[in-house]
Amino acid sequence: AIEAKENLVVQKETEVLASITYQHLFLRYDKISGMSGTAVTEEVEFDQIYGLEVIEIPTNKPMIRKDLSDLIYKTEYGKWQAIAKECLDMYRTGRPVLVGTSSIEKSDLLSSLLQIQNIPHQLLNAKPENIKSEAQIIAQAGQKFTITIATNMAGRGTDIILGGNASYLAQLLILDLLLERLYSKITRNLNILKKQDIYDLTLVNLLPRVNEIEKLIREEPQYKDVNPDILESYIFQSSERILLSESDVLLNIIKEMYDI
Numbered sequence: 001a002i003e004a005k006e007n008l009v010v011q012k013e014t015e016v017l018a019s020i021t022y023q024h025l026f027l028r029y030d031k032i033s034g035m036s037g038t039a040v041t042e043e044v045e046f047d048q049i050y051g052l053e054v055i056e057i058p059t060n061k062p063m064i065r066k067d068l069s070d071l072i073y074k075t076e077y078g079k080w081q082a083i084a085k086e087c088l089d090m091y092r093t094g095r096p097v098l099v100g101t102s103s104i105e106k107s108d109l110l111s112s113l114l115q116i117q118n119i120p121h122q123l124l125n126a127k128p129e130n131i132k133s134e135a136q137i138i139a140q141a142g143q144k145f146t147i148t149i150a151t152n153m154a155g156r157g158t159d160i161i162l163g164g165n166a167s168y169l170a171q172l173l174i175l176d177l178l179l180e181r182l183y184s185k186i187t188r189n190l191n192i193l194k195k196q197d198i199y200d201l202t203l204v205n206l207l208p209r210v211n212e213i214e215k216l217i218r219e220e221p222q223y224k225d226v227n228p229d230i231l232e233s234y235i236f237q238s239s240e241r242i243l244l245s246e247s248d249v250l251l252n253i254i255k256e257m258y259d260i
Contacts, residue, residue, distance in 0.1 A: 023049050080106070084113040087147050091119055094144040098160065100151075107149050114147065121147040139168035177210050178231055182217060 003010045043054040073079040090097045101107045104125045122137045141148040143164040
């Protein structure tokens, strides 16, 4: 159907001559073994299908994690109410929380319950309107008093660093300052960081460079076409460990800000 739609030569339909299950494929090997962090839970299957014994290797250091018993609720809504209460308890202690959900609808449900209790939180899901802010959300997810709701399909391959991603937060800080000064564009990227004492001290050191950049963009013809998107690109380049062009004054000033 796709070939016909795209005006291509319609090929003869392929035909499956033989097939085999993974289990039978593996059994054709003379020797089979493997290692997995979840093999113990499938111990019976390994024994019945492959005739293999599962050996549990103890941890190198004593286990400090506490495996608590499962909690069963009469209704799904009751479960989400309990999760919202747990989030409130963690928020009061300042402990960062990541809640994983299986769908966008459940993420929205939990978000609404947290809003009812006036608990600040971030949504990380596959909705198009949230895609641009995903990197920002991940960068702040490890900070104190941060609650992040994520669908299982979103944010894959990104590490959450306890305390926050300092490198990315530096980029956001510089971007916020310049957007507000040059384009009167106020963002909420750094609401959490602004509560910390070091924020005011950092501003004092950065403002002279902000004044330089404002003068540069307002007066120099070379930078008259710089818009928020181009400015963000400059900030990203300045944070990378690359050799910067000495002739690009704007890029080097932003690099100085990043080093601060």
